[in-house]
Amino acid sequence: xxxxxxxxxxxxxxxxxxxxxxxxxxxxxxxxxxxxxxxxxxxxxxxxxxxxxxxxxxxxxxxxxxxxxxxxxxxxxxxxxxxxxxxxxxxxxxxxxxxxxxxxxxxxxxxxxxxxxxxxxxxxxxxxxxxxxxxxxxxxxxxxxxxxxxxxxxxxxxxxxxxxxxxxxxxxxxxxxxxxxxxxxxxxxxxxxxxxxxxxxxxxxxxxxxxxxxxxxxxxxxxxxxxxxxxxxxxxxxxxxxxxxxxxxxxxxxxxxxxxxxxxxxxxxxxxxxxxxxxxxxxxxxxxxxxxxxxxxxxxxxxxxxxxxxxxxxxxxxxxxxxxxxxxxxxxxxxxxxxxxxxxxxxxxxxxxxxxxxxxxxxxxxxxxxxxxxxxxxxxxxxxxxxxxxxxxxxxxxxxxxxxxxxxxxxxxxxxx
Amino acid sequence: xxxxxxxxxxxxxxxxxxxxxxxxxxxxxxxxxxxxxxxxxxxxxxxxxxxxxxxxxxxxxxxxxxxxxxxxxxxxxxxxxxxxxxxxxxxxxxxxxxxxxxxxxxxxxxxxxxxxxxxxxxxxxxxxxxxxxx
Numbered sequence: 001x002x003x004x005x006x007x008x009x010x011x012x013x014x015x016x017x018x019x020x021x022x023x024x025x026x027x028x029x030x031x032x033x034x035x036x037x038x039x040x041x042x043x044x045x046x047x048x049x050x051x052x053x054x055x056x057x058x059x060x061x062x063x064x065x066x067x068x069x070x071x072x073x074x075x076x077x078x079x080x081x082x083x084x085x086x087x088x089x090x091x092x093x094x095x096x097x098x099x100x101x102x103x104x105x106x107x108x109x110x111x112x113x114x115x116x117x118x119x120x121x122x123x124x125x126x127x128x129x130x131x132x133x134x135x136x137x138x139x140x141x142x143x144x145x146x147x148x149x150x151x152x153x154x155x156x157x158x159x160x161x162x163x164x165x166x167x168x169x170x171x172x173x174x175x176x177x178x179x180x181x182x183x184x185x186x187x188x189x190x191x192x193x194x195x196x197x198x199x200x201x202x203x204x205x206x207x208x209x210x211x212x213x214x215x216x217x218x219x220x221x222x223x224x225x226x227x228x229x230x231x232x233x234x235x236x237x238x239x240x241x242x243x244x245x246x247x248x249x250x251x252x253x254x255x256x257x258x259x260x261x262x263x264x265x266x267x268x269x270x271x272x273x274x275x276x277x278x279x280x281x282x283x284x285x286x287x288x289x290x291x292x293x294x295x296x297x298x299x300x301x302x303x304x305x306x307x308x309x310x311x312x313x314x315x316x317x318x319x320x321x322x323x324x325x326x327x328x329x330x331x332x333x334x335x336x337x338x339x340x341x342x343x344x345x346x347x348x349x350x351x352x353x354x355x356x357x358x359x360x361x362x363x364x365x366x367x368x369x370x371x372x373x374x375x376x377x378x379x380x381x382x383x384x385x386x387x388x389x390x391x392x393x394x395x396x397x398x399x400x401x402x403x404x405x406x407x408x409x410x411x412x413x414x415x416x417x
Numbered sequence: 418x419x420x421x422x423x424x425x426x427x428x429x430x431x432x433x434x435x436x437x438x439x440x441x442x443x444x445x446x447x448x449x450x451x452x453x454x455x456x457x458x459x460x461x462x463x464x465x466x467x468x469x470x471x472x473x474x475x476x477x478x479x480x481x482x483x484x485x486x487x488x489x490x491x492x493x494x495x496x497x498x499x500x501x502x503x504x505x506x507x508x509x510x511x512x513x514x515x516x517x518x519x520x521x522x523x524x525x526x527x528x529x530x531x532x533x534x535x536x537x538x539x540x541x542x543x544x545x546x547x548x549x550x551x
Binding site for chain 1: 451483
């Protein structure tokens with residue numbers, strides 16, 4: 001993947017840089033002075049002269065780095081964003097380099113950023129359990145004054161996010177220690193605390209710090225705690241495996257059904273609308289046959305990445321078949337009012353995605369194959385198009401077929417394309 | 418529409434008053450990005466030779482935001498067809514493209530060309546010399 005992308009194009013320097021750095025670049029270089037010109041360059045560059053990386057001086061985006069980086073990503077989600085700063089790091093950027101970097105250092109940073117595996121969702125317990133409705137704190141109410149192992153099992157099942165907290169409570173109750181905490185490293189521990197590593201086999205889980213514990217006592221309890229922490233980690237991993245598509249990092253069909261059921265319930269209670277888009281890649285078999293399955297896999301991964309850069313927070317991308325995807329638009333808009341029409345924001349997002357796919361460059365297909373991919377899709381919205389999971393998915397599927405019949409490369413929304 | 422977050426209501430009122438269904442942004446960079454995507458979308462979906470619909474950016478209370486001059490300058494440079502307006506005293510007022518030369522001239526220049534004789538005119542129109550009737 002990386003080797004192919006070397007051919008992508010130029011570096012866009014945004015801000016004031018040392019002349020030596022800019023002039024020593026092997027790649028073609030463009031220079032602009034502010035974020036707006038950088039966005040303009042990204043939006044208007046031709047397919048033959050693509051911008052591979054945007055190198056931004058920190059002061060340019062300092063006023064609101066998150067919004068500025070988001071703006072660049074909206075325009076071209078595939079360009080690598082590198083922030084050049086004195087000491088700060090910007091987590092939203094693909095890479096951070098120091099001010100005295102060299103051209104070789106800059107190229108290495110861009111190459112490293114590109115060679116990262118396709119972005120997979122970091123599935124936190126909060127996200128997965130909340131969207132699936134697993135969290136139910138009422139079920140972890142203590143039966144008696146003493147905490148026991150059963151409370152830990154309940155926490156694992158119903159409130160994984162509180163697991164560590166309950167584990168520490170239990171330790172305090174069993175031992176009578178005045179202070180007890182599970183910490184990332186020992187620098188966070190109080191000076192008077194005794195510490196022990198939380199290790200189960202080769203797995204590290206931080207350290208256990210306690211005040212009022214003997215070393216022997218702490219070692220025994222740390223073994224016990226590490227065992228529980230490892231169980232919690234494995235359970236989380238299994239949960240992710242059950243709901244995530246391994247190839248693309250998107251959610252899978254099981255997740256779609258579970259999440260849609262829950263979201264429909266919420267939509268009914270709060271009088272909100274909920275839209276599902278189902279789409280597939282036109283003639284995907286052709287790509288697999290022509291370019292090989294490896295290239296096909298790459299397209300799937302890149303497509304999910306592209307889609308994630310367009311959807312809003314709270315929306316979910318699912319891969320429900322070989323080249324079939326579903327996007328769950330969980331509407332954050334205010335409750336609908338009597339007589340209101342279909343939401344238009346979703347249509348804009350869907351059309352924008354279709355457009356971005358059309359313009360997307362897929363390195364595995366080579367530079368001569370740019371802009372050859374298209375998708376066909378269908379949208380269905382609760383409550384207008386269906387009241388339950390099956391009817392909504394069926395309606396979206398029917399509209400996808402309608403798009404295919406109408407010559408592909410289209411998204412059917414309601415009765416019009 | 419670009420409006421500071423604290424003045425969001427003003428944008429909604431203006432949209433209602435003028436019958437727009439705008440996309441509202443609160444950060445200049447995000448407004449620029451949305452505008453780029455919108456213009457590219459209009460271009461991509463427009464039939465060849467059809468009249469190009471004009472994208473418009475309306476600035477509302479943007480004196481409270483930083484970088485507006487640079488934003489306007491960049492839009493004029495990269496998307497000269499975009500109409501930039503400002504909500505001023507309840508009216509939408511266009512912002513002129515100062516980078517366009519014609520706006521800086523008080524009077525349109527008058528160009529005097531040399532006279533064209535009949536033969537040259539025939540050559541230009543018919544691509545053949547004028548045949549004089551005898």
